[in-house]
Amino acid sequence: MNDLIIIGGGPAGVAAGVYAARKRLKTVLIAEEIGGQSTVSSNIENWIGNAGISGADLAKSFQTHLEALRNDNVTLALGERVVSLEKSAGGFSIKTKTGKEYSSKAVLVASGASRRKLGIPGAEKFENKGVTYCASCDGPLFADQDVAVIGGGNAGFETALQLLAYAKSVTLIHRHKEFKADPVTVEKASMHPNIRIIRHSEPTEVTGEQFVTGLTYTDKDSGETKSIAVTGIFVEAGVIPNTDFAEGIVELDAIKRVKADPRTQRTNIDGIWAAGDCTDELYHQNNIAAGDGVKALEDIYLWIKKQ
Ligand SMILES: Cc1cc2nc3c(=O)[nH]c(=O)nc-3n(C[C@H](O)[C@H](O)[C@H](O)COP(=O)(O)OP(=O)(O)OC[C@H]3O[C@@H](n4cnc5c(N)ncnc54)[C@H](O)[C@@H]3O)c2cc1C
Numbered sequence: 001m002n003d004l005i006i007i008g009g010g011p012a013g014v015a016a017g018v019y020a021a022r023k024r025l026k027t028v029l030i031a032e033e034i035g036g037q038s039t040v041s042s043n044i045e046n047w048i049g050n051a052g053i054s055g056a057d058l059a060k061s062f063q064t065h066l067e068a069l070r071n072d073n074v075t076l077a078l079g080e081r082v083v084s085l086e087k088s089a090g091g092f093s094i095k096t097k098t099g100k101e102y103s104s105k106a107v108l109v110a111s112g113a114s115r116r117k118l119g120i121p122g123a124e125k126f127e128n129k130g131v132t133y134c135a136s137c138d139g140p141l142f143a144d145q146d147v148a149v150i151g152g153g154n155a156g157f158e159t160a161l162q163l164l165a166y167a168k169s170v171t172l173i174h175r176h177k178e179f180k181a182d183p184v185t186v187e188k189a190s191m192h193p194n195i196r197i198i199r200h201s202e203p204t205e206v207t208g209e210q211f212v213t214g215l216t217y218t219d220k221d222s223g224e225t226k227s228i229a230v231t232g233i234f235v236e237a238g239v240i241p242n243t244d245f246a247e248g249i250v251e252l253d254a255i256k257r258v259k260a261d262p263r264t265q266r267t268n269i270d271g272i273w274a275a276g277d278c279t280d281e282l283y284h285q286n287n288i289a290a291g292d293g294v295k296a297l298e299d300i301y302l303w304i305k306k307q
Pocket residue numbers: 007008009010011012013030031032033034035036037038039040041043044045046047080081082083110111112113114115133134136137242245275276277278284285286287289
């Protein structure tokens with residue numbers, strides 16, 4: 001029986017793994033890969049202690065850090081996807097996609113989230129070539145350019161406001177007539193001279209050669225197909241937490257994020273913690289996810305010592 005199973009190899013899971021190794025907890029870290037969501041980013045400028053690092057290099061540094069400290073305490077089960085989490089005698093049992101089973105006294109869910117993709121022709125082809133899912137990471141790359149934001153929720157409007165600081169113009173496209181975003185945010189964005197808001201319109205195609213040059217959409221009022229010339233398309237269509245395996249075991253919120261106590265990262269189930277983007281944490285960033293993982297490990301360590 002392991003002390004702990006960590007599910008996830010992003011900043012939350014890796015930070016937890018480093019702390020588990022130093023605290024000599026017998027741990028298995030199960031993840032599809034080490035690095036997490038920002039691995040695809042070309043330059044991360046806000047990882048504390050590093051003014052600029054590519055996502056790929058950040059992932060490498062996570063792996064190196066884990067390898068340097070893990071000894072026999074932390075076993076890595078990489079390339080594995082957790083498909084079920086169940087209560088078992090003395091703790092929990094976990095099954096993976098390849099049929100392996102692991103058991104432990106405690107579990108840390110750090111499985112992050114996946115961005116809801118823009119499922120239209122050209123979106124996948126131009127991902128990271130103009131189509132992006134992270135304004136705080138990629139926004140400055142589009143200084144003085146015409147860009148579009150897709151999504152009319154708070155994330156869409158906040159992204160638009162953020163981009164208005166450097167982009168030449170921002171066109172926000174929303175599929176419904178009404179916005180989900182707070183009226184105050186909508187008002188603030190609408191007042192800016194460089195924003196254009198197109199509502200009740202459905203994006204239909206991303207166009208370009210090597211990089212994005214435009215976006216086609218259908219005006220749902222008139223049925224007309226229209227196009228705008230943009231070099232950047234910021235998709236804010238929501239995120240999907242990777243929590244399928246935890247459904248029915250721990251309490252999730254309305255959008256399936258694990259509810260966690262922000263002081264300790266405990267869930268409603270004794271013995272299960274959650275950290276990072278898979279939780280109902282308000283802000284989702286690398287440093288915050290890592291901090292959540294550390295917080296969870298401090299609490300898990302004390303809990304295990306009392307068992
Ligand atoms: C394109 C992009 C760029 C970003 N850039 C920045 C940035 O510049 N600065 C910043 O602070 N934040 C950035 N973010 C946000 C940041 O990446 C996230 O907040 C952070 O990665 C969350 O970390 P996490 O460990 O909670 O989860 P994730 O990074 O999502 O990691 C989840 C881990 O769990 C694994 N996993 C998922 N499901 C399973 C399963 N069922 N079984 C096993 N393993 C599983 C995954 O393989 C992965 O290893 C960016 C996000 C994106 C999408």
